[in-house]
Amino acid sequence: MNLESFLLMRYELGLLAVILLLIVFEIFSSKKQKENLVTISIVLFTIHTLVGFLPLNDGSLFGGMFRTNALLHFFKSTLNIGVLILLLQSADWIKENVVKQNKSTEFFILIFSSLLGMYYMISSGDFLMFYIGLELATLPVTALVAYETYKQESAEAGVKFILSSALASGTALLGVSFLYATTGTLYFDAMAEVLTISNLSVLGFIFFFSGLAFKISLAPFHFWTADVYEGAPISIASFLSVISKGAAAIILMIILFTVMRPLMPVWIKIIYMVTIATMFIGNLFALRQKNMKRFLAYSSIAQAGFILLGFLSDDQLGYTTIVYFVAVYIFSNLAAFGVVQAISSATGKESMDDYEGLYRTNPKLSLVMMLALFSLAGIPPLAGFFGKFFLYAAAASKGYYLLVFIAVVNATISLYYYLLVIRAMFLRKNPDAIPFFKSGMYMKLGLIIAVIGILVIGVYSPIYEYLYSISNSFLN
Amino acid sequence: MDILSLFVIVPLLTVLALVFTKGLKQVRIVSLIGMLVQLAMSINLIFAYLKERAVNNNIMVFVKDYMWFEQFNIHYTIGVDAISVVMIVLTSVVVLAGVFISWMVDDLPKEFFISLIILSSGVFGFFISLDLFTMFVFYEIAVIPMYLLIGIWGSGPKEDSAMKLTLMLMGASAVLSVGIFGIYFNSNADGGALTFNILEIAQVNIPEAAQNLFFPMVFIGFAVLGALFPFHTWSPSGHASAPTAVSMLHAGVLMKLGGYGVFRVAMYLLPLGALTWSNFFLVLAAIGVVYGAMGAIMQKDLKYINAYASVSHLGLVLFALLMFNKTAWNGAIIQSLSHGLLTAMFFALIGMVYGRTHTRDIDKLGGIMKVLPFIGAIYVITGLAYLGLPGFSGFVAEMNIFVGSFEHTDTFHRVLTILAVSSIVVTAVYILRMVGKIMMGPLENEDFKDLPKATWYEKVGLVLLLIPVLIIGIAPFGLSEMLKESIEPFLERLL
Numbered sequence: 020m021n022l023e024s025f026l027l028m029r030y031e032l033g034l035l036a037v038i039l040l041l042i043v044f045e046i047f048s049s050k051k052q053k054e055n056l057v058t059i060s061i062v063l064f065t066i067h068t069l070v071g072f073l074p075l076n077d078g079s080l081f082g083g084m085f086r087t088n089a090l091l092h093f094f095k096s097t098l099n100i101g102v103l104i105l106l107l108q109s110a111d112w113i114k115e116n117v118v119k120q121n122k123s124t125e126f127f128i129l130i131f132s133s134l135l136g137m138y139y140m141i142s143s144g145d146f147l148m149f150y151i152g153l154e155l156a157t158l159p160v161t162a163l164v165a166y167e168t169y170k171q172e173s174a175e176a177g178v179k180f181i182l183s184s185a186l187a188s189g190t191a192l193l194g195v196s197f198l199y200a201t202t203g204t205l206y207f208d209a210m211a212e213v214l215t216i217s218n219l220s221v222l223g224f225i226f227f228f229s230g231l232a233f234k235i236s237l238a239p240f241h242f243w244t245a246d247v248y249e250g251a252p253i254s255i256a257s258f259l260s261v262i263s264k265g266a267a268a269i270i271l272m273i274i275l276f277t278v279m280r281p282l283m284p285v286w287i288k289i290i291y292m293v294t295i296a297t298m299f300i301g302n303l304f305a306l307r308q309k310n311m312k313r314f315l316a317y318s319s320i321a322q323a324g325f326i327l328l329g330f331l332s333d334d335q336l337g338y339t340t341i342v343y344f345v346a347v348y349i350f351s352n353l354a355a356f357g358v359v360q361a362i363s364s365a366t367g368k369e370s371m372d373d374y375e376g377l378y379r380t381n382p383k384l385s386l387v388m389m390l391a392l393f394s395l396a397g398i399p400p401l402a403g404f405f406g407k408f409f410l411y412a413a414a415a416s417k418g419y420y421l422l423v424f425i426a427v428v429n430a431t432i433s434l435y436y437y438l439l440v441i442r443a444m445f446l447r448k449n450p451d452a453i454p455f456f457k458s459g460m461y462m463k464l465g466l467i468i469a470v471i472g473i474l475v476i477g478v479y480s481p482i483y484e485y486l487y488s489i490s491n492s493f494l495n
Numbered sequence: 496m497d498i499l500s501l502f503v504i505v506p507l508l509t510v511l512a513l514v515f516t517k518g519l520k521q522v523r524i525v526s527l528i529g530m531l532v533q534l535a536m537s538i539n540l541i542f543a544y545l546k547e548r549a550v551n552n553n554i555m556v557f558v559k560d561y562m563w564f565e566q567f568n569i570h571y572t573i574g575v576d577a578i579s580v581v582m583i584v585l586t587s588v589v590v591l592a593g594v595f596i597s598w599m600v601d602d603l604p605k606e607f608f609i610s611l612i613i614l615s616s617g618v619f620g621f622f623i624s625l626d627l628f629t630m631f632v633f634y635e636i637a638v639i640p641m642y643l644l645i646g647i648w649g650s651g652p653k654e655d656s657a658m659k660l661t662l663m664l665m666g667a668s669a670v671l672s673v674g675i676f677g678i679y680f681n682s683n684a685d686g687g688a689l690t691f692n693i694l695e696i697a698q699v700n701i702p703e704a705a706q707n708l709f710f711p712m713v714f715i716g717f718a719v720l721g722a723l724f725p726f727h728t729w730s731p732s733g734h735a736s737a738p739t740a741v742s743m744l745h746a747g748v749l750m751k752l753g754g755y756g757v758f759r760v761a762m763y764l765l766p767l768g769a770l771t772w773s774n775f776f777l778v779l780a781a782i783g784v785v786y787g788a789m790g791a792i793m794q795k796d797l798k799y800i801n802a803y804a805s806v807s808h809l810g811l812v813l814f815a816l817l818m819f820n821k822t823a824w825n826g827a828i829i830q831s832l833s834h835g836l837l838t839a840m841f842f843a844l845i846g847m848v849y850g851r852t853h854t855r856d857i858d859k860l861g862g863i864m865k866v867l868p869f870i871g872a873i874y875v876i877t878g879l880a881y882l883g884l885p886g887f888s889g890f891v892a893e894m895n896i897f898v899g900s901f902e903h904t905d906t907f908h909r910v911l912t913i914l915a916v917s918s919i920v921v922t923a924v925y926i927l928r929m930v931g932k933i934m935m936g937p938l939e940n941e942d943f944k945d946l947p948k949a950t951w952y953e954k955v956g957l958v959l960l961l962i963p964v965l966i967i968g969i970a971p972f973g974l975s976e977m978l979k980e981s982i983e984p985f986l987e988r989l990l
Contacts, residue, residue: 336566398639399632408628408672412567415676423676427669434665438642438658446646446654480564487566 027078027087030095031142033067034135038128045124054118057110060127061461064106068099077492083144083206089489091142094269094342100468101262101349102134107465108357109254111458112364116167126166129159130258137266141273145206146195149270153191153234156266157184160259164251176250183233183243191230197223207278214281224282228289231274234267237327238296241320245304248316253363256312257356260319265345268326272341273493275330283333290330291422297324298429305436309371311359314436315352318395321433322348325410328426332413339490340409343476343483347394347406350472354391357466358384365456371440376449381456385444387466392437394473397430402477409483497559498536498543499573499623502583503633505533506616510609519604523594526608530591533615537580537587544580545977554694554984555625563629568690572626577981578828579622581974582755585832586622588959589747589839590615593740595956596843600648600738607648610640611740618748627675627691627760631668634756637749638664638720641733641741649736656736663729664720671716671756677709678764696764697988703767710768713761714776721753721813722806723776724783731790734802739846742798746805747839751831754812758827758985762816766988769819774907777817781911783810788921797845797855800929801838804881807918808834814915815896818908819989823899824982825975826892833880833888833967840877840960844870847953848933851946857932861939869949871934873957878930880964882923888967893919895975 025032040063044056079086106127117123136155143149161184165177195205201220202210214220229240236244248256279286301321308314326348329341361384362377363369378385394403407430411423458466476482509529516522547556555574563569575583593611600607617637624630638661645657675691681701682690690696719726730750734742762769787807794800808830815827847870848863849855864871880887883894900912938944949957967974 339566393639399635404632404635409567411672412676412679415673415680420673420677424670424673427672428666431662431666431669435658435662438661441642442646442654442658445643446657484565 024078024080027076027080028085029073029075030071030099031135031138033070034131034138037063037067038131038135041124041128041131045128050121053121053123056118056123056127057113057461061103061106061110064099064103064131068096068103071096071099079144083208084148085139085142086144087142088492090338090342090492093486093489094141094266094345095138097346097349098134098137098262098266100472101265101353102130102258104350104353104357104465104468105254105257105262106130107461107468108257108353108360109252110461110465112252112254112360115364126163129163133157133159133163133258134262137262141266141270143270144208146199147205149274150188150192150195153188156263157188157234160255160263163255163258164247166255167252170250172250173252174250176247179243179250180247187230187233187240189230190226190233194223194226194228194230197226207274211278211280214278216282216285220282221285224279224286225289228271228286231267231271232293235264235271235323235326236320237293237323238300238320241297241300244320245308245313245316248312249310253312253356253360256316257353257360260315261349261352261356264319264323265349268323268345269342272330272338276333276338277494287331290327291419294324294327294331294422295425297321297327298426299324302429302432302436305433308436311369311371311374311440314371314440315355315359318433318436319352321429322352322395324429325407325426328410328414328422331419331422332417334416335487335491336409336416337413338493339483339487340406340413342490343486344406344410346486347402347473347476350469350476351391351394351401351403354387354466354469354473355395357462357469358388358391361458361462361466362453365458366453368453371443373453374440374443375447376452377444379448380452380454384458384466387470388444389441390470390473392440396434396437398434400474400478402473402475405477405483497557497573498540499557499559499575501536502533502619502623503616505529505536506612506619510612510616513605513609513612516605519601522604522608523598526594526612527591529612530587530594530615533619534587534591537584540575540580540583544575544577548577548980554981558625567628568688568692569628570626570692571629572692573623573629574625574694575623577977578755578758581828581832581978582622582751583619585751585835585963586615586618586748588963589744589835592839592843592956592959593743595952595959596743596846597738597740598950598952600740602648607644607738610644611744614640614644614744614749618752621752622755625693627678627693627696629691630693630756630760631672631675634671634752635665635668637752638668641737641745641749644741645733645737648738648741650738651736652732653736656732660729660733663726667716667719667726670712674709674712674716674761677705677712678760681705681709693759693764701765701767706765706768707771708768710761710765710772713765714757714769714772717753717756717761718776718813719753721750721757722783722787722809723753723813724779724786724806724810727783727787727806730806731799731802734805734842735796735798739842739850742801742842742846743839746802746842747835750805750809751835754809754816754827754831757813758816758824763985763988769817769989773817773819777814777908777911780810780814780817781915783807784814784915784918785921786810788918788925791925792921795857797848797857797929797933798842800857800925801841801845804841804922804925805834805838807922808838811893811896811915811918814911815899818896818900818903819986820899820902821979821982821986822895822902824986825978826895826897826899828978828982829888829967829971829974830892830896833892833964836960836964837877837881837889840873840957840964841881843953843956843960844874844877847949848874852940852943857929859939860933860943861936862934863938863943863946864934865938866943866946867949869954873961874934875930876961878926880968882926883919886968888964888971891967891971 140152
């Protein structure tokens with residue numbers, strides 16, 4: 020192994036460098052200099068994101084514990100863009116609240132550490148690396164969920180999150196140990212060769228899947244979602260619902276289609292049932308939510324159910340569609356959370372009722388929200404439509420017409436509650452509407468990037484085609 | 496740039512220009528220019544089509560094909576035949592009239608016209624598409640602005656009506672999408688590649704079991720928009736709550752997407768399924784025809800009367816399409832046109848009366864003719880055309896439909912036809928009663944003595960709609976001749 024091969028870990032090394040630079044900055048800067056911290060962090064991360072676009076070879080390190088390929092390369096860049104948008108959107112909030120408490124560097128360090136954990140998690144080639152990545156991705160978020168220490172809900176959400184994620188990690192670990200017991204190896208490739216359907220291996224799979232289902236908030240493992248989102252700062256709720264969920268969905272896809280391939284007859288039935296349950300539970304609970312964070316929490320549960328549709332199609336079409344939908348979902352949901360963030364940091368209001376009459380006072384924000392929600396609902400020509408349509412196509416291509424039918428019924432239910440927000444913003448006239456306010460430059464930039472994503476990813480077909488060309492690179 | 500894509504591009508450019516306008520005046524002018532260009536293009540399209548048809552014998556002309564999503568074999572494929580051409584002309588006439596009728600919208604005018612024109616671009620795109628995916632995209636684009644249009648600018652219980660309408664139509668399109676997948680994944684039944692292209696799928700023999708399974712999904716998916724009984728319930732409340740121009744556009748144009756889709760997709764691509772299911776849906780359509788007419792008799796609100804009348808008249812379109820013969824189909828298409836124009840006129844007139852008297856209750860109106868002679872006269876003409884008086888388009892359409900329906904000699908079809916014909920009488924009852932009550936007779940309310948006369952833009956809007964009604968009514972042969980060639984290839988699939 021030569022030194023150059025370490026460059027396969029370029030994303031990880033780059034992010035580590037950013038984290039270290041921030042630590043150095045924290046130690047050596049004066050209080051006055053710290054006011055520039057937000058800008059510095061965003062600039063550093065932007066550089067990191069741009070470097071990420073440079074071409075990267077496929078390969079593996081440490082005897083196969085770490086690997087990278089074109090699909091992961093693409094997906095890490097997508098996560099980078101997502102985190103960048105998120106940082107831009109939360110810049111105002113950080114300046115207002117976090118910098119004053121003199122703990123803003125930690126905020127960035129924690130969020131970047133969690134991202135680093137996700138990199139390792141999706142790049143993992145064996146279960147040990149996977150588990151380390153999973154923990155590294157989860158633990159910093161716990162601190163972030165409880166970041167608004169002066170708010171009781173935030174602390175409560177932090178406790179809820181750490182308890183449920185500890186349980187989830189433990190369950191997953193138990194599953195892995197069962198799998199280890201049946202196969203005698205932790206390496207993905209080696210395990211795939213010897214894994215057979217037996218009671219122990221199926222049990223191991225179910226435990227492992229349950230642990231991961233916590234992270235993606237699939238039913239019936241979704242109970243923590245709404246409470247944690249509601250208590251956490253908005254940018255962290257957004258991080259959990261977008262970045263964390265996206266990364267977990269990708270690693271689930273990789274593991275199911277590589278390591279767990281011998282168990283496919285088993286897991287395809289489980290996925291089938293979990294999809295239906297998740298879509299219905301997410302959608303039906305979202306119908307009556309008034310708090311925007313809870314609303315988006317249930318909406319994101321329902322969206323996770325849609326992602327699972329792609330898992331039923333074991334071919335290039337299916338893989339592409341999953342990754343594509345996750346990318347689309349990242350942009351759409353970030354735009355929605357961005358608007359909630361903007362309104363909350365300007366006025367402190369988070370209820371759907373407060374949004375009444377918003378269009379007449381803040382037309383641009385309302386339009387962004389409308390685009391985001393229509394994209395989540397799957398209305399053409401926005402990206403969400405293409406994502407959903409292709410997911411249905413992937414499931415239908417294997418003959419699951421009944422499931423597609425259930426999914427489109429769910430899409431119609433979801434349209435109802437997305438329209439409720441639009442009704443509040445556009446249809447209602449309200450003399451006490453939130454008055455006009457100006458968002459900061461970072462916020463505007465964050466929303467604009469997300470909206471461009473919503474408008475372009477769908478209609479502009481080369482993105483899908485590129486993804487298709489690389490989508491089965493993870494199988495080798 | 497090809498001649499057809501312009502029909503989508505011009506509205507989008509108009510929308511783009513509208514974004515930068517300031518004030519009601521600029522908004523009006525930009526919308527007017529955009530839609531005038533659109534009308535000029537569609538009239539030009541008729542002549543271009545006739546010229547092209549003389550030398551080109553394909554089912555569709557002006558076909559253009561651009562690859563979109565290669566992996567799914569999704570193309571942006573466009574092309575027209577005579578049926579789409581006349582539908583495009585209808586759309587551009589109604590949209591332009593709608594712009595005139597909405598001249599005085601003062602609440603958020605910019606947003607109103609942007610939504611209206613986005614809706615129309617969806618409709619234009621739908622009529623030119625030859626690819627199921629593209630068609631579906633445009634279909635949804637045409638439906639969704641309706642929510643804002645009714646919800647913001649409507650009247651009465653507008654929020655609930657808008658929600659009901661949107662959910663029912665989007666639910667229908669969801670069912671439709673399953674049907675489209677069914678067609679798509681069976682389009683390789685003969686060993687070719689999977690395709691969304693309508694003309695290519697028509698060459699494939701899709702297995703009969705699949706056709707029987709997916710035909711009802713596609714049919715219902717489209718027919719909900721065509722107010723098929725019992726899925727028509729969105730229509731009365733939606734139309735009653737919508738602002739005038741939106742009712743015009745929705746009843747006049749958008750509901751035609753239903754019949755057009757049934758004809759172009761459901762029956763053309765799944766002919767065996769159509770034959771299996773035709774009797775079932777025929778009964779539903781016949782019920783719709785009679786039920787709509789009966790419903791209209793019972794109503795007191797002018798908009799409700801017209802909405803139920805639309806259910807009845809569009810039921811007739813589906814009824815005729817399910818008869819599977821040339822005369823009836825010819826009638827169905829002319830009925831679509833005629834109903835589109837006449838119902839748009841009705842809604843425009845109702846809007847004008849309502850705008851002046853602030854009531855749509857028949858009992859409170861009377862003798863309007865004396866104070867509003869122009870509006871009154873056009874109202875009477877529209878009413879007469881609507882109930883199928885010879886010399887107007889309605890007569891030509893219904894004549895064709897019933898002659899065609901009667902060509903079937905079996906008892907089942909005969910009974911249903913007689914049932915449907917009875918709706919003509921009922922139509923005459925409610926139209927004549929309505930016109931007689933509100934236009935003729937003594938002036939009901941002294942406050943209505945000094946109602947303002949029709950303004951120039953209202954007159955222009957009405958005349959614009961009246962001209963094609965008269966043309967179709969007096970000289971239907973040119974139109975029938977043009978449609979005949981385009982109907983044949985579709986009919987062949989069902990024989």
